[in-house]
Amino acid sequence: MKDHRRFLAPMDLWDVGTVEAWLEERAVRGWILMKWGTFPLFERMKPCACRVRLDPQGQRTQTEQEEADELYAGMGWRRACPLGDYLVYYCFDPTAPDLYTDPATQAWAWEKLLRRTIRRTLLCLPLLALWLFLQFDDLWSGGGRPVERFLMGMWAVWLFALWWVGQALWDIVRHVRGVTRLKRRLAAGVPPARGDTGKAVRRTLRHEIVTWGMIVLLAAFLAFVVVGRQEMDLADAPEPLPYVALEVLAPETATLDMDIHRCESVNSLLTDHREIDQFRWDGQASLWAGLDRVALEPLAEILYQERVDTFLDSWPDAEVRQVADSRFDEAVVIGAGENQCFAGRLGRTVLAERVRTDRDLTDHLDGFAAVLAEFQ
Amino acid sequence: MAKEPLKVLTESMFYVLLSLLRQERCGTEIVEYVDDATAGRVPLGPGTLYTILAKFQEEGLIRETAVEGRKRTYAITDRGRALFRQELSRLRLCVGDGEREERAAERALPGTERRELP
Numbered sequence: 001m002k003d004h005r006r007f008l009a010p011m012d013l014w015d016v017g018t019v020e021a022w023l024e025e026r027a028v029r030g031w032i033l034m035k036w037g038t039f040p041l042f043e044r045m046k047p048c049a050c051r052v053r054l055d056p057q058g059q060r061t062q063t064e065q066e067e068a069d070e071l072y073a074g075m076g077w078r079r080a081c082p083l084g085d086y087l088v089y090y091c092f093d094p095t096a097p098d099l100y101t102d103p104a105t106q107a108w109a110w111e112k113l114l115r116r117t118i119r120r121t122l123l124c125l126p127l128l129a130l131w132l133f134l135q136f137d138d139l140w141s142g143g144g145r146p147v148e149r150f151l152m153g154m155w156a157v158w159l160f161a162l163w164w165v166g167q168a169l170w171d172i173v174r175h176v177r178g179v180t181r182l183k184r185r186l187a188a189g190v191p192p193a194r195g196d197t198g199k200a201v202r203r204t205l206r207h208e209i210v211t212w213g214m215i216v217l218l219a220a221f222l223a224f225v226v227v228g229r230q231e232m233d234l235a236d237a238p239e240p241l242p243y244v245a246l247e248v249l250a251p252e253t254a255t256l257d258m259d260i261h262r263c264e265s266v267n268s269l270l271t272d273h274r275e276i277d278q279f280r281w282d283g284q285a286s287l288w289a290g291l292d293r294v295a296l297e298p299l300a301e302i303l304y305q306e307r308v309d310t311f312l313d314s315w316p317d318a319e320v321r322q323v324a325d326s327r328f329d330e331a332v333v334i335g336a337g338e339n340q341c342f343a344g345r346l347g348r349t350v351l352a353e354r355v356r357t358d359r360d361l362t363d364h365l366d367g368f369a370a371v372l373a374e375f376q
Numbered sequence: 377m378a379k380e381p382l383k384v385l386t387e388s389m390f391y392v393l394l395s396l397l398r399q400e401r402c403g404t405e406i407v408e409y410v411d412d413a414t415a416g417r418v419p420l421g422p423g424t425l426y427t428i429l430a431k432f433q434e435e436g437l438i439r440e441t442a443v444e445g446r447k448r449t450y451a452i453t454d455r456g457r458a459l460f461r462q463e464l465s466r467l468r469l470c471v472g473d474g475e476r477e478e479r480a481a482e483r484a485l486p487g488t489e490r491r492e493l494p
Contacts, residue, residue: 055423067446071403072422097419102388105427 005031006039010200011207013084014117014178016054017192018200023052023088025197032090036083038208053077053099054086056113072099085113103189114183121175128165135161147306151271151294156221160214167211221269229266234276237263242274242375243289243353244367249340250357253285270295271303279356289353291375297348301330304345307352308332311341321362327369333361346372382435385463387418392428393437393460396452400441403429403448432456 007026010019023033027050031042060068069079072089076096080088089099100106135158150158182192234241241263247254261278272293279286290307294300312318315336323331323344331344340361341354349372355361361368385393388410395401395409407420429450432438437456442449452460 053423063446067448068422068426070446071426074404075407075422077422097421099421099423100427101419101421102386102424102428104386105388105424105431108431109423109427 001044003044004034005042005044007031007042008201008204008208009036009038009040010197011038011204012174012178012200013086014175014182015192015195015200016086016182018195018197019083020052020054020192021194022197022200024050027052027090033080033083033088035081036088038204048092049094051091051098053089053091054083055089055099056110057082057085057087058109058112085117100191103186103191106191107183107186107189110182110186114179117179118176121172121179124168124172128168132161132165145306145310147299147303151268151292151299151303152266152273153222153225153268155268155270156218160218163214225266225268229264231262231264234261234263234278237276240374241276242291242351242371243276243287244364244371246278246285246287246355248367249287249353249355249361249364250285250359253356256280256285258285270299283356286356287354289351291352291371292350293375294348294350300345300348300350304330304343304350307343307350308334311343311352311354315339315341323362323365325365325369327365328372331365331368335360342368344368344372347376349375351375382431382437382459384466385459388420388424389428389432390460390463390467391418391420392425392432393452393456393463396438396450396456397460400449400451402450406450 010022013019026033026042027045028047030045030047032045033040034043035041072079076093077089077091077099080090082088091099100109146154185192245254257280258278259281262276264275264277266273266275274291276287276289279288292300292303294303311334312320315334318334318336318339318341321333321335323333325331327346328344329346331342334341334343338356338358339354340357340359341352342361342364343352344350346369351368351372353361353368382389391410391414392406394413395406401409403425407425410418410420429438433440433450435455436453437459438450439453440448441451
Protein backbone atom coordinates (compact mmCIF):
# COMPACT_ATOMS: atom_id res chain seq x y z
CA MET A 1 0.00 0.00 0.00
CA LYS A 2 1.47 3.33 -1.03
CA ASP A 3 2.27 5.78 1.76
CA HIS A 4 2.22 8.78 -0.53
CA ARG A 5 -0.25 9.81 -3.16
CA ARG A 6 -1.06 12.78 -5.35
CA PHE A 7 -4.55 14.14 -5.95
CA LEU A 8 -5.83 16.73 -8.38
CA ALA A 9 -6.63 19.79 -6.25
CA PRO A 10 -8.95 22.79 -6.56
CA MET A 11 -7.04 25.52 -8.38
CA ASP A 12 -8.75 28.67 -7.11
CA LEU A 13 -6.71 29.49 -4.02
CA TRP A 14 -8.79 32.56 -3.26
CA ASP A 15 -11.67 30.15 -2.63
CA VAL A 16 -10.09 29.20 0.71
CA GLY A 17 -13.26 27.72 2.22
CA THR A 18 -13.51 25.17 -0.59
CA VAL A 19 -9.81 24.33 -0.40
CA GLU A 20 -10.15 23.80 3.38
CA ALA A 21 -13.20 21.58 2.88
CA TRP A 22 -11.35 19.56 0.22
CA LEU A 23 -8.35 19.02 2.53
CA GLU A 24 -10.73 17.91 5.31
CA GLU A 25 -12.27 15.37 2.90
CA ARG A 26 -8.78 14.00 2.15
CA ALA A 27 -8.13 13.67 5.91
CA VAL A 28 -11.36 11.69 6.36
CA ARG A 29 -10.05 9.33 3.66
CA GLY A 30 -6.71 9.07 5.47
CA TRP A 31 -4.47 11.54 3.66
CA ILE A 32 -2.64 14.54 5.11
CA LEU A 33 -1.07 17.22 2.94
CA MET A 34 2.71 17.14 2.51
CA LYS A 35 3.34 19.47 -0.42
CA TRP A 36 1.03 21.70 -2.40
CA GLY A 37 0.82 21.99 -6.20
CA THR A 38 -1.63 21.20 -9.01
CA PHE A 39 -1.22 17.58 -7.94
CA PRO A 40 -0.46 18.00 -4.21
CA LEU A 41 1.44 15.27 -2.41
CA PHE A 42 -0.33 13.58 0.50
CA GLU A 43 0.92 11.17 3.14
CA ARG A 44 -1.13 8.31 4.46
CA MET A 45 -2.46 8.65 8.00
CA LYS A 46 -5.20 7.09 10.07
CA PRO A 47 -8.51 8.29 8.56
CA CYS A 48 -10.08 10.82 10.89
CA ALA A 49 -12.30 13.87 10.91
CA CYS A 50 -10.36 17.04 11.53
CA ARG A 51 -10.44 20.75 10.87
CA VAL A 52 -8.19 22.34 8.29
CA ARG A 53 -7.60 26.07 8.06
CA LEU A 54 -5.54 28.22 5.73
CA ASP A 55 -3.78 31.02 7.56
CA PRO A 56 -2.28 33.96 5.63
CA GLN A 57 1.51 33.80 5.84
CA GLY A 58 1.94 37.51 6.46
CA GLN A 59 5.45 38.88 6.76
CA ARG A 60 6.67 36.99 9.80
CA THR A 61 10.35 36.32 10.37
CA GLN A 62 11.42 32.72 10.84
CA THR A 63 11.60 33.22 14.62
CA GLU A 64 8.17 34.82 14.69
CA GLN A 65 6.79 31.96 12.61
CA GLU A 66 8.33 29.40 14.97
CA GLU A 67 6.79 31.21 17.93
CA ALA A 68 3.43 31.31 16.18
CA ASP A 69 3.71 27.60 15.35
CA GLU A 70 4.48 26.80 18.97
CA LEU A 71 1.52 28.85 20.14
CA TYR A 72 -0.73 27.23 17.52
CA ALA A 73 0.56 23.75 18.37
CA GLY A 74 -0.09 24.37 22.07
CA MET A 75 -3.69 25.08 21.17
CA GLY A 76 -4.12 22.00 19.01
CA TRP A 77 -3.22 23.35 15.56
CA ARG A 78 -0.40 21.64 13.67
CA ARG A 79 1.26 23.26 10.67
CA ALA A 80 1.38 21.00 7.59
CA CYS A 81 3.01 22.98 4.78
CA PRO A 82 2.82 26.24 2.85
CA LEU A 83 0.10 26.57 0.24
CA GLY A 84 0.63 29.60 -1.97
CA ASP A 85 0.39 32.64 0.30
CA TYR A 86 -1.05 30.59 3.14
CA LEU A 87 0.06 28.09 5.72
CA VAL A 88 -2.05 24.97 6.18
CA TYR A 89 -2.98 24.02 9.73
CA TYR A 90 -4.63 20.78 10.85
CA CYS A 91 -6.49 20.35 14.14
CA PHE A 92 -7.34 16.83 15.30
CA ASP A 93 -8.74 17.91 18.68
CA PRO A 94 -12.48 18.58 18.37
CA THR A 95 -12.48 20.51 21.66
CA ALA A 96 -9.77 22.97 20.59
CA PRO A 97 -11.01 26.44 19.66
CA ASP A 98 -11.06 27.34 15.99
CA LEU A 99 -7.98 29.04 14.51
CA TYR A 100 -9.93 32.30 14.34
CA THR A 101 -12.64 32.78 16.94
CA ASP A 102 -13.14 36.46 16.23
CA PRO A 103 -14.15 37.43 12.66
CA ALA A 104 -12.76 40.97 13.10
CA THR A 105 -9.28 39.65 13.81
CA GLN A 106 -9.61 37.20 10.94
CA ALA A 107 -10.34 40.17 8.67
CA TRP A 108 -7.17 41.89 9.98
CA ALA A 109 -5.08 38.79 9.37
CA TRP A 110 -6.35 38.58 5.81
CA GLU A 111 -6.43 42.27 4.98
CA LYS A 112 -2.80 42.67 3.88
CA LEU A 113 -2.76 39.44 1.94
CA LEU A 114 -5.95 40.26 0.07
CA ARG A 115 -4.71 43.75 -0.77
CA ARG A 116 -1.41 42.31 -1.95
CA THR A 117 -3.19 39.64 -4.01
CA ILE A 118 -5.33 42.22 -5.80
CA ARG A 119 -2.31 44.48 -6.40
CA ARG A 120 -0.24 41.58 -7.72
CA THR A 121 -3.05 40.32 -9.90
CA LEU A 122 -3.66 43.73 -11.42
CA LEU A 123 0.09 44.11 -12.00
CA CYS A 124 -0.15 41.05 -14.24
CA LEU A 125 -2.31 42.99 -16.70
CA PRO A 126 0.42 45.26 -18.16
CA LEU A 127 2.81 42.30 -18.21
CA LEU A 128 0.27 40.27 -20.14
CA ALA A 129 -0.28 43.17 -22.54
CA LEU A 130 3.49 43.47 -23.05
CA TRP A 131 3.84 39.76 -23.66
CA LEU A 132 1.00 39.82 -26.17
CA PHE A 133 2.51 42.86 -27.88
CA LEU A 134 5.85 41.06 -28.24
CA GLN A 135 4.14 37.96 -29.66
CA PHE A 136 2.66 40.09 -32.42
CA ASP A 137 5.82 42.13 -32.94
CA ASP A 138 5.88 41.18 -36.65
CA LEU A 139 2.58 42.93 -37.18
CA TRP A 140 3.75 46.23 -35.68
CA SER A 141 7.33 46.29 -36.95
CA GLY A 142 6.12 46.28 -40.58
CA GLY A 143 9.24 44.70 -42.10
CA GLY A 144 8.50 41.13 -41.17
CA ARG A 145 6.00 40.11 -43.89
CA PRO A 146 3.33 39.25 -41.31
CA VAL A 147 0.89 37.62 -43.75
CA GLU A 148 3.54 35.21 -44.97
CA ARG A 149 4.63 34.48 -41.40
CA PHE A 150 1.01 34.01 -40.36
CA LEU A 151 0.38 31.53 -43.18
CA MET A 152 3.68 29.73 -42.70
CA GLY A 153 2.74 28.67 -39.16
CA MET A 154 2.70 31.69 -36.88
CA TRP A 155 -1.11 31.53 -37.04
CA ALA A 156 -1.00 28.64 -34.59
CA VAL A 157 1.39 30.46 -32.24
CA TRP A 158 -0.66 33.67 -32.37
CA LEU A 159 -3.89 31.75 -31.86
CA PHE A 160 -2.32 30.03 -28.86
CA ALA A 161 -1.10 33.40 -27.50
CA LEU A 162 -4.58 34.90 -27.86
CA TRP A 163 -6.20 31.91 -26.20
CA TRP A 164 -3.64 31.92 -23.40
CA VAL A 165 -4.04 35.65 -22.74
CA GLY A 166 -7.84 35.33 -22.88
CA GLN A 167 -7.73 32.55 -20.35
CA ALA A 168 -5.30 34.48 -18.13
CA LEU A 169 -7.56 37.55 -18.25
CA TRP A 170 -10.55 35.44 -17.31
CA ASP A 171 -8.58 33.97 -14.39
CA ILE A 172 -7.59 37.48 -13.28
CA VAL A 173 -11.22 38.61 -13.36
CA ARG A 174 -12.32 35.58 -11.33
CA HIS A 175 -9.41 36.02 -8.93
CA VAL A 176 -10.09 39.71 -8.25
CA ARG A 177 -13.83 39.05 -7.93
CA GLY A 178 -13.21 36.12 -5.55
CA VAL A 179 -10.76 38.03 -3.38
CA THR A 180 -13.05 41.08 -3.23
CA ARG A 181 -15.96 38.88 -2.14
CA LEU A 182 -13.79 37.20 0.47
CA LYS A 183 -12.71 40.61 1.79
CA ARG A 184 -16.33 41.70 2.08
CA ARG A 185 -17.34 38.49 3.84
CA LEU A 186 -14.52 38.72 6.37
CA ALA A 187 -15.18 42.42 6.97
CA ALA A 188 -18.83 41.54 7.67
CA GLY A 189 -17.70 38.87 10.13
CA VAL A 190 -18.73 35.94 7.91
CA PRO A 191 -16.21 33.10 7.53
CA PRO A 192 -15.10 32.04 4.02
CA ALA A 193 -17.81 30.20 2.09
CA ARG A 194 -17.37 26.50 1.46
CA GLY A 195 -18.20 25.60 -2.11
CA ASP A 196 -18.69 22.26 -3.84
CA THR A 197 -15.30 20.53 -3.67
CA GLY A 198 -16.20 18.06 -6.45
CA LYS A 199 -17.07 20.92 -8.76
CA ALA A 200 -13.83 22.74 -7.87
CA VAL A 201 -11.74 19.65 -8.69
CA ARG A 202 -13.63 19.06 -11.93
CA ARG A 203 -12.86 22.66 -12.88
CA THR A 204 -9.14 22.03 -12.32
CA LEU A 205 -9.37 18.85 -14.37
CA ARG A 206 -11.07 20.71 -17.22
CA HIS A 207 -8.49 23.49 -17.00
CA GLU A 208 -5.58 21.04 -17.08
CA ILE A 209 -7.03 19.06 -19.99
CA VAL A 210 -7.68 22.18 -22.06
CA THR A 211 -4.28 23.76 -21.26
CA TRP A 212 -2.27 20.62 -21.93
CA GLY A 213 -4.43 19.81 -24.94
CA MET A 214 -3.63 23.21 -26.43
CA ILE A 215 0.09 22.84 -25.65
CA VAL A 216 0.18 19.36 -27.20
CA LEU A 217 -1.73 20.59 -30.27
CA LEU A 218 0.69 23.48 -30.72
CA ALA A 219 3.73 21.22 -30.25
CA ALA A 220 2.28 18.64 -32.67
CA PHE A 221 1.61 21.34 -35.24
CA LEU A 222 5.13 22.79 -34.93
CA ALA A 223 6.59 19.28 -35.22
CA PHE A 224 4.39 18.68 -38.30
CA VAL A 225 5.70 21.88 -39.92
CA VAL A 226 9.35 21.25 -39.03
CA VAL A 227 9.33 17.57 -39.99
CA GLY A 228 7.31 18.25 -43.14
CA ARG A 229 9.68 20.97 -44.32
CA GLN A 230 11.83 19.81 -47.21
CA GLU A 231 14.87 21.50 -48.65
CA MET A 232 16.72 20.05 -51.59
CA ASP A 233 18.95 20.86 -54.50
CA LEU A 234 16.96 22.28 -57.39
CA ALA A 235 18.16 19.42 -59.60
CA ASP A 236 16.57 16.89 -57.20
CA ALA A 237 13.26 18.72 -56.83
CA PRO A 238 10.27 16.79 -58.18
CA GLU A 239 8.57 18.05 -61.32
CA PRO A 240 6.60 20.12 -62.02
CA LEU A 241 8.53 23.03 -60.50
CA PRO A 242 6.42 25.95 -59.36
CA TYR A 243 8.12 28.69 -61.36
CA VAL A 244 9.14 29.95 -64.76
CA ALA A 245 12.78 28.92 -65.06
CA LEU A 246 15.79 31.22 -65.22
CA GLU A 247 16.65 29.75 -68.62
CA VAL A 248 13.37 31.22 -69.92
CA LEU A 249 13.37 34.55 -68.09
CA ALA A 250 17.08 35.40 -68.32
CA PRO A 251 18.85 32.99 -70.68
CA GLU A 252 21.95 35.21 -70.70
CA THR A 253 22.68 34.38 -67.03
CA ALA A 254 21.29 30.85 -66.91
CA THR A 255 24.50 29.40 -68.27
CA LEU A 256 26.50 30.72 -65.30
CA ASP A 257 27.31 28.41 -62.43
CA MET A 258 25.07 29.19 -59.47
CA ASP A 259 26.38 29.29 -55.89
CA ILE A 260 22.95 28.46 -54.48
CA HIS A 261 20.19 26.57 -56.25
CA ARG A 262 17.68 25.09 -53.91
CA CYS A 263 14.02 24.25 -53.60
CA GLU A 264 12.13 24.36 -50.33
CA SER A 265 8.61 23.26 -49.46
CA VAL A 266 6.63 23.83 -46.27
CA ASN A 267 3.09 22.81 -45.43
CA SER A 268 1.52 24.70 -42.55
CA LEU A 269 -2.12 23.63 -43.07
CA LEU A 270 -3.07 27.16 -44.13
CA THR A 271 -0.64 27.19 -47.04
CA ASP A 272 1.36 24.77 -49.11
CA HIS A 273 4.41 26.91 -49.77
CA ARG A 274 7.16 26.23 -52.30
CA GLU A 275 10.16 28.41 -52.80
CA ILE A 276 13.02 28.39 -55.27
CA ASP A 277 16.30 30.25 -54.86
CA GLN A 278 19.03 30.52 -57.45
CA PHE A 279 21.85 33.01 -57.20
CA ARG A 280 25.51 33.80 -57.45
CA TRP A 281 27.26 35.59 -54.62
CA ASP A 282 28.79 38.02 -57.09
CA GLY A 283 25.27 39.18 -57.96
CA GLN A 284 25.50 38.44 -61.68
CA ALA A 285 22.46 36.15 -61.55
CA SER A 286 19.62 35.65 -59.13
CA LEU A 287 16.09 34.31 -59.11
CA TRP A 288 13.62 33.90 -56.32
CA ALA A 289 10.20 32.36 -56.78
CA GLY A 290 7.51 31.62 -54.24
CA LEU A 291 4.27 29.77 -54.87
CA ASP A 292 1.56 29.41 -52.25
CA ARG A 293 -1.60 27.35 -52.36
CA VAL A 294 -3.56 29.02 -49.59
CA ALA A 295 -6.52 27.46 -47.76
CA LEU A 296 -8.85 30.44 -48.19
CA GLU A 297 -9.16 32.87 -51.09
CA PRO A 298 -9.29 36.03 -48.89
CA LEU A 299 -5.95 34.96 -47.38
CA ALA A 300 -4.55 34.49 -50.90
CA GLU A 301 -5.67 38.02 -51.74
CA ILE A 302 -3.84 39.59 -48.81
CA LEU A 303 -0.76 37.43 -49.42
CA TYR A 304 -0.69 38.64 -53.03
CA GLN A 305 -0.94 42.25 -51.82
CA GLU A 306 1.91 41.66 -49.37
CA ARG A 307 4.09 40.19 -52.14
CA VAL A 308 3.50 43.29 -54.29
CA ASP A 309 4.17 45.61 -51.33
CA THR A 310 7.38 43.76 -50.49
CA PHE A 311 8.66 44.29 -54.07
CA LEU A 312 7.68 47.94 -53.95
CA ASP A 313 9.34 48.41 -50.54
CA SER A 314 12.60 47.12 -52.05
CA TRP A 315 12.30 49.23 -55.23
CA PRO A 316 10.07 52.21 -54.46
CA ASP A 317 10.80 53.90 -57.79
CA ALA A 318 9.99 50.83 -59.86
CA GLU A 319 7.64 50.93 -62.81
CA VAL A 320 4.42 49.09 -61.96
CA ARG A 321 2.21 47.66 -64.69
CA GLN A 322 -1.09 46.05 -63.81
CA VAL A 323 -1.84 43.04 -65.96
CA ALA A 324 -5.36 42.79 -67.35
CA ASP A 325 -5.55 39.16 -68.37
CA SER A 326 -8.39 36.73 -67.81
CA ARG A 327 -5.91 33.99 -66.86
CA PHE A 328 -5.17 35.85 -63.61
CA ASP A 329 -7.51 37.16 -60.95
CA GLU A 330 -4.91 39.83 -60.36
CA ALA A 331 -1.36 40.27 -61.58
CA VAL A 332 1.33 42.89 -61.76
CA VAL A 333 4.72 43.27 -63.41
CA ILE A 334 7.24 45.47 -61.63
CA GLY A 335 10.38 46.64 -63.32
CA ALA A 336 13.27 48.29 -61.53
CA GLY A 337 16.33 48.39 -63.78
CA GLU A 338 17.96 44.97 -63.59
CA ASN A 339 15.37 43.63 -61.18
CA GLN A 340 12.13 42.42 -62.69
CA CYS A 341 9.27 41.06 -60.61
CA PHE A 342 6.00 39.35 -61.27
CA ALA A 343 3.20 38.72 -58.81
CA GLY A 344 -0.03 37.01 -59.77
CA ARG A 345 -2.98 35.30 -58.17
CA LEU A 346 -5.46 32.82 -59.52
CA GLY A 347 -8.07 31.70 -57.00
CA ARG A 348 -6.24 30.50 -53.92
CA THR A 349 -2.83 30.28 -55.60
CA VAL A 350 -0.28 33.08 -55.47
CA LEU A 351 2.90 33.15 -57.51
CA ALA A 352 5.66 35.72 -57.04
CA GLU A 353 8.92 35.74 -58.93
CA ARG A 354 11.87 38.09 -58.96
CA VAL A 355 14.73 37.75 -61.39
CA ARG A 356 17.85 39.71 -62.19
CA THR A 357 17.43 40.65 -65.82
CA ASP A 358 16.62 43.69 -67.90
CA ARG A 359 14.10 41.79 -70.03
CA ASP A 360 10.43 42.62 -69.76
CA LEU A 361 8.51 39.95 -67.83
CA THR A 362 5.25 40.78 -69.61
CA ASP A 363 6.64 38.62 -72.44
CA HIS A 364 6.34 35.60 -70.11
CA LEU A 365 2.75 35.94 -68.95
CA ASP A 366 1.93 32.63 -70.67
CA GLY A 367 4.51 30.88 -68.51
CA PHE A 368 3.27 32.45 -65.27
CA ALA A 369 -0.35 31.67 -66.19
CA ALA A 370 0.61 28.04 -66.93
CA VAL A 371 2.30 27.66 -63.51
CA LEU A 372 -0.70 29.12 -61.70
CA ALA A 373 -3.11 26.91 -63.66
CA GLU A 374 -1.02 23.80 -63.02
CA PHE A 375 -0.85 24.37 -59.24
CA GLN A 376 -4.55 25.11 -58.73
CA MET B 377 -4.34 56.44 3.39
CA ALA B 378 -4.00 56.82 7.19
CA LYS B 379 -5.15 53.83 9.19
CA GLU B 380 -8.20 54.21 11.39
CA PRO B 381 -7.20 53.70 15.05
CA LEU B 382 -9.11 51.11 17.08
CA LYS B 383 -12.21 52.61 18.68
CA VAL B 384 -14.40 49.65 19.55
CA LEU B 385 -13.09 46.35 20.85
CA THR B 386 -14.56 42.95 20.13
CA GLU B 387 -15.02 40.58 23.04
CA SER B 388 -11.76 38.78 22.31
CA MET B 389 -9.81 42.04 22.14
CA PHE B 390 -11.44 43.30 25.32
CA TYR B 391 -10.46 40.18 27.25
CA VAL B 392 -6.90 40.22 25.95
CA LEU B 393 -6.49 43.77 27.30
CA LEU B 394 -8.27 42.76 30.49
CA SER B 395 -5.88 39.86 31.00
CA LEU B 396 -2.94 42.28 31.06
CA LEU B 397 -4.44 44.84 33.44
CA ARG B 398 -2.92 43.41 36.61
CA GLN B 399 0.13 41.60 35.34
CA GLU B 400 2.30 40.83 32.38
CA ARG B 401 1.47 37.58 30.59
CA CYS B 402 2.66 35.46 27.68
CA GLY B 403 0.34 34.12 24.93
CA THR B 404 -0.61 30.82 26.59
CA GLU B 405 -1.16 32.57 29.93
CA ILE B 406 -3.51 35.02 28.23
CA VAL B 407 -5.49 32.13 26.72
CA GLU B 408 -5.69 30.36 30.09
CA TYR B 409 -6.70 33.55 31.87
CA VAL B 410 -9.48 34.38 29.38
CA ASP B 411 -10.73 30.80 29.50
CA ASP B 412 -10.89 30.90 33.35
CA ALA B 413 -12.31 34.40 33.55
CA THR B 414 -15.12 33.68 31.13
CA ALA B 415 -15.61 30.02 32.11
CA GLY B 416 -14.92 29.07 28.50
CA ARG B 417 -17.54 31.44 27.11
CA VAL B 418 -15.00 33.42 25.07
CA PRO B 419 -12.79 30.98 23.16
CA LEU B 420 -9.54 32.47 21.96
CA GLY B 421 -8.18 30.73 18.86
CA PRO B 422 -4.44 30.86 18.22
CA GLY B 423 -4.88 32.84 14.99
CA THR B 424 -7.07 35.34 16.75
CA LEU B 425 -4.69 35.69 19.71
CA TYR B 426 -1.61 36.06 17.50
CA THR B 427 -3.33 38.65 15.30
CA ILE B 428 -4.63 40.62 18.28
CA LEU B 429 -1.19 40.70 19.92
CA ALA B 430 0.43 41.85 16.67
CA LYS B 431 -2.23 44.51 16.04
CA PHE B 432 -2.16 45.76 19.66
CA GLN B 433 1.61 46.10 19.47
CA GLU B 434 1.30 47.94 16.18
CA GLU B 435 -1.24 50.31 17.79
CA GLY B 436 0.88 50.76 20.92
CA LEU B 437 -1.75 49.27 23.22
CA ILE B 438 0.61 46.63 24.56
CA ARG B 439 4.36 46.21 24.55
CA GLU B 440 6.71 43.29 24.71
CA THR B 441 8.54 43.11 28.04
CA ALA B 442 10.53 39.88 27.89
CA VAL B 443 11.56 37.20 25.42
CA GLU B 444 12.59 33.80 26.77
CA GLY B 445 13.29 31.41 23.93
CA ARG B 446 10.06 31.37 21.98
CA LYS B 447 8.03 32.80 24.85
CA ARG B 448 7.19 36.49 24.70
CA THR B 449 5.65 38.38 27.58
CA TYR B 450 3.42 41.39 27.09
CA ALA B 451 2.34 44.33 29.26
CA ILE B 452 -0.43 46.83 28.73
CA THR B 453 0.59 50.43 27.94
CA ASP B 454 -1.07 53.66 29.11
CA ARG B 455 -2.72 53.93 25.74
CA GLY B 456 -4.02 50.39 26.12
CA ARG B 457 -5.35 51.18 29.59
CA ALA B 458 -7.09 54.30 28.24
CA LEU B 459 -8.71 52.33 25.44
CA PHE B 460 -9.76 49.65 27.93
CA ARG B 461 -11.41 52.28 30.16
CA GLN B 462 -13.10 53.85 27.17
CA GLU B 463 -14.44 50.44 26.13
CA LEU B 464 -15.56 49.70 29.69
CA SER B 465 -17.50 52.99 29.80
CA ARG B 466 -19.08 52.16 26.45
CA LEU B 467 -20.11 48.74 27.73
CA ARG B 468 -21.47 50.28 30.96
CA LEU B 469 -23.57 52.62 28.86
CA CYS B 470 -24.76 49.69 26.77
CA VAL B 471 -25.60 47.69 29.90
CA GLY B 472 -27.30 50.74 31.49
CA ASP B 473 -29.37 51.34 28.36
CA GLY B 474 -30.24 47.68 28.15
CA GLU B 475 -31.29 47.43 31.82
CA ARG B 476 -33.35 50.61 31.68
CA GLU B 477 -35.17 49.44 28.56
CA GLU B 478 -35.72 45.99 30.04
CA ARG B 479 -37.23 47.47 33.25
CA ALA B 480 -39.50 49.65 31.14
CA ALA B 481 -40.53 46.63 29.12
CA GLU B 482 -41.28 44.62 32.26
CA ARG B 483 -43.49 47.44 33.59
CA ALA B 484 -45.33 47.59 30.30
CA LEU B 485 -45.66 43.83 29.97
CA PRO B 486 -48.61 43.09 32.38
CA GLY B 487 -50.79 45.70 30.67
CA THR B 488 -49.89 44.29 27.31
CA GLU B 489 -50.79 40.81 28.49
CA ARG B 490 -54.17 42.00 29.83
CA ARG B 491 -54.97 43.65 26.55
CA GLU B 492 -54.21 40.42 24.72
CA LEU B 493 -56.52 38.35 26.98
CA PRO B 494 -60.00 37.64 25.52
